[in-house]
Each structure stands twice: as structure tokens, then as C-alpha cells.
Amino acid sequence: MRTDAPRRSGGRPTAQAAVQLEIAILDEATRAFLADGYAATTIEAIARARGVAKRTIYARWSGKPALFRAVLERLMQRWMSMTGEWGDGDSLEAALTAAADAILAVALTPEAIALHRLIIAESGRFPELPLLLQQAGANEGVLRIAALLDHAVARGGLPAIDSAVAAEQFLHLLLVGPQRRAMGLGRPFDRQAITVWRNKAITLFLSGISGLRLLTNTE
Numbered sequence: 593m594r595t596d597a598p599r600r601s602g603g604r605p606t607a608q609a610a611v612q613l614e615i616a617i618l619d620e621a622t623r624a625f626l627a628d629g630y631a632a633t634t635i636e637a638i639a640r641a642r643g644v645a646k647r648t649i650y651a652r653w654s655g656k657p658a659l660f661r662a663v664l665e666r667l668m669q670r671w672m673s674m675t676g677e678w679g680d681g682d683s684l685e686a687a688l689t690a691a692a693d694a695i696l697a698v699a700l701t702p703e704a705i706a707l708h709r710l711i712i713a714e715s716g717r718f719p720e721l722p723l724l725l726q727q728a729g730a731n732e733g734v735l736r737i738a739a740l741l742d743h744a745v746a747r748g749g750l751p752a753i754d755s756a757v758a759a760e761q762f763l764h765l766l767l768v769g770p771q772r773r774a775m776g777l778g779r780p781f782d783r784q785a786i787t788v789w790r791n792k793a794i795t796l797f798l799s800g801i802s803g804l805r806l807l808t809n810t811e
Contacts, residue, residue: 664728
């Protein structure tokens with residue numbers, strides 16, 4: 593059954609119907625990319641699944657890379673809205689704990705794990721995929737953690753550091769273990785194990801920064 597947007601008497605779809613159709617196409621594209629991978633997903637298959645003509649999709653996105661980026665942007669927007677405010681008025685440890693909980697809650701969802709698996713598996717054949725991911729906003733978490741660190745430096749709670757590098761290192765400490773286990777590389781963590789991992793990651797990270805302060809003071 594075709595699901596092209598309902599049209600006015602003049603033949604053009606209503607604005608609301610056009611939006612609903614775009615959402616339906618993106619829903620199917622998201623499902624297809626995450627379930628089947630980038631290489632195996634085709635515009636033709638997405639169009640067939642939604643009951644629309646291929647030209648309906650090409651009228652909105654220039655091709656598969658553009659459609660994939662649209663899928664990524666929507667996922668990133670959804671995930672960032674789930675993370676809420678982390679707050680920089682608290683202690684750095686409290687702020688990092690709030691940030692870590694929000695990030696883990698998103699990063700360990702089935703959709704996020706499927707996307708992580710897709711990028712790892714297919715970026716060799718399609719080197720543009722990591723770039724599309726970055727352009728869609730995947731670096732937002734690093735920027736927000738870096739802002740927390742910059743705020744702590746400004747308050748005198750941290751020595752001067754490269755906050756972007758430190759933020760990326762923190763996210764690696766926090767995410768790599770739980771994500772690998774969620775992908776089947778080891779026994780998956782339960783809620784308690786995730787909390788323990790989070791606490792140890794924060795402690796190790798803050799201990800490392802304290803070590804930088806000691807080095808700075810003795811130079």
C-alpha cells in the first residue's frame with residue numbers, strides 16, 4: 593500500500609501530511625540502517641517499505657549519505673534531549689556524576705549500541721561514516737564535558753588543562769567497558785555494575801587531574 597502524503601485539490605500534499613511522511617521515511621530509514629547496516633540499506637528498500645516512490649525520498653535527500661546524516665541528526669537531537677541539564681554549580685565530582693549517568697543512559701540503549709556497531713563495522717568501507725556522525729552532533733558530549741572542566745578551572749578547582757582532550761579521555765574511561773559488554777564482548781553489566789564502573793571512572797579521572805596539579809606545583 594502506498595503512503596504518499598495526502599494532497600490538496602491542487603495536487604500538492606498538505607504541510608502536515610508532508611511532515612508526517614518525512615517522519616515515516618526517517619523512522620523506516622533508522623530501522624533499516626540500524627538493523628541491516630549501511631551497505632545493505634538502499635533507498636529502494638526504504639521506499640518500498642513505506643509504500644512511496646523513490647523520487648519522494650530523493651526530493652528530500654540527495655542520496656543515501658544525506659539520508660543517513662538526517663537519521664543521525666535526529667538520533668543525536670533525541671539523545672541530547674534525554675540527557676537534560678548537568679549543572680556546573682555543583683562540585684566537579686557531582687557534575688561529572690550527573691553527566692555520566694545521563695550519558696550512560698543514552699549510550700547503552702539498543703539504538704545507540706546498534707549505531708556504535710555499525711560505525712565500527714563499516715567505516716573501513718565507508719570512511720565518510722565517522723565524519724557524518726561528527727557532523728550530526730556526536731561531539732556534543734565532549735563539548736559539554738569540556739565546559740564543565742573549564743568552569744572548574746575558572747573557579748580554581750582544577751589546574752589549567754586542555755579541556756577538550758580531557759573530556760574525550762573521560763568519555764573513553766566511562767563508556768568503552770560498558771559499551772563493549774553491551775555489544776557481546778564480555779558479560780553485560782547490570783545496573784549495579786554500571787554504577788560501580790561509573791564511580792571508578794570518575795575517581796580515576798579526578799585522581800589523574802589531581803596528579804597534574806601536583807606536577808604543576810613542583811615544576
